[in-house]
Amino acid sequence: xxxxxxxxxxxxxxxxxxxxxxxxxxxxxxxxxxxxxxxxxxxxxxxxxxxxxxxxxxxxxxxxxxxxxxxxxxxxxxxxxxxxxxxxxxxxxxxxxxxxxxxxxxxxxxxxxxxxxxxxxxxxxxxxxxxxxxxxxxxxxxxxxxxxxxxxxxxxxxxxxxxxxxxxxxxxxxxxxxx
Amino acid sequence: xxxxxxxxxxxxxxxxxxxxxxxxxxxxxxxxxxxxxxxxxxxxxxxxxxxxxxxxxxxxxxxxxxxxxxxxxxxxxxxxxxxxxxxxxxxxxxxxxxxxxxxxxxxxxxxxxxxxxxxxxxxxxxxxxxxxxxxxxxxxxxxxxxxxxxxxxx
Numbered sequence: 001x002x003x004x005x006x007x008x009x010x011x012x013x014x015x016x017x018x019x020x021x022x023x024x025x026x027x028x029x030x031x032x033x034x035x036x037x038x039x040x041x042x043x044x045x046x047x048x049x050x051x052x053x054x055x056x057x058x059x060x061x062x063x064x065x066x067x068x069x070x071x072x073x074x075x076x077x078x079x080x081x082x083x084x085x086x087x088x089x090x091x092x093x094x095x096x097x098x099x100x101x102x103x104x105x106x107x108x109x110x111x112x113x114x115x116x117x118x119x120x121x122x123x124x125x126x127x128x129x130x131x132x133x134x135x136x137x138x139x140x141x142x143x144x145x146x147x148x149x150x151x152x153x154x155x156x157x158x159x160x161x162x163x164x165x166x167x168x169x170x171x172x173x174x175x176x177x178x179x
Numbered sequence: 180x181x182x183x184x185x186x187x188x189x190x191x192x193x194x195x196x197x198x199x200x201x202x203x204x205x206x207x208x209x210x211x212x213x214x215x216x217x218x219x220x221x222x223x224x225x226x227x228x229x230x231x232x233x234x235x236x237x238x239x240x241x242x243x244x245x246x247x248x249x250x251x252x253x254x255x256x257x258x259x260x261x262x263x264x265x266x267x268x269x270x271x272x273x274x275x276x277x278x279x280x281x282x283x284x285x286x287x288x289x290x291x292x293x294x295x296x297x298x299x300x301x302x303x304x305x306x307x308x309x310x311x312x313x314x315x316x317x318x319x320x321x322x323x324x325x326x327x328x329x330x331x332x333x
């Protein structure tokens with residue numbers, strides 16, 4: 001008798017769960033994430049940026065900093081996987097920027113897009129609140145930019161030390177050195 | 180009546196002199212100079228290395244990775260530099276401690292890298308940071324390159 005009750009109970013539970021009595025959350029028509037784009041553009045990764053090229057990128061960024069008299073810009077250059085290839089901290093750079101510049105470079109490489117994109121998306125509102133849950137390599141502050149040569153992403157540059165807008169100016173100057 | 184035993188005590192071995200004071204954080208220019216010297220020495224081996232310089236707080240000041248160096252050498256090289264700077268002694272001291280049966284050396288802090296290759300950088304008799312090298316056949320090879328970096332600032 002007990003066995004029959006247990007079996008009946010299990011069957012009832014299965015029926016309740018399968019009808020979706022635990023309600024699905026309906027889609028919000030205002031949510032831009034609901035659309036399904038046709039294409040998936042994928043910039044291929046290339047051979048990791050070599051040290052000499054990384055220094056060239058960093059030098060271009062430094063030159064831009066010097067030109068603008070922004071003396072405290074940390075510069076990080078990473079390979080396609082986000083691992084560090086080159087890093088320099090000018091004497092006047094703040095400590096926080098040591099890690100932030102590396103994080104920006106890493107995110108730009110691993111997500112294959114400028115970190116500016118994430119900053120702007122989060123600024124758009126609640127539908128993009130999910131972004132910071134993506135993981136520890138996510139950073140939503142502009143200043144990280146992919147380094148693309150011959151249509152392939154060979155690395156990324158991250159800059160931190162000023163305002164985000166200043167960081168990104170220097171970062172883009174570095175990435176542009178290879179164009 | 181209990182006789183209290185008088186134990187003849189061995190005099191405790193005199194402790195080593197205290198390590199030097201910290202100086203002002205290593206400058207970018209000093210860091211580049213040290214790394215350049217370390218690279219020159221490292222290239223003699225034919226192995227591929229990473230080179231890191233940190234300041235007394237253990238924060239990264241300068242980093243270079245030779246093309247094709249082992250991926251793990253990034254964290255290990257930075258870790259050796261961090262160990263040497265924050266403990267005011269070569270990372271080899273931790274290796275030696277563990278090799279002679281003192282495993283607690285490796286457990287004092289999760290960031291410790293108990294392998295030779297991290298050495299404090301000295302300027303005017305003060306510790307201004309440390310250099311860390313990784314990628315060689317063993318810690319001693321890394322250590323030789325790191326020492327060349329240290330010597331460059333003398």
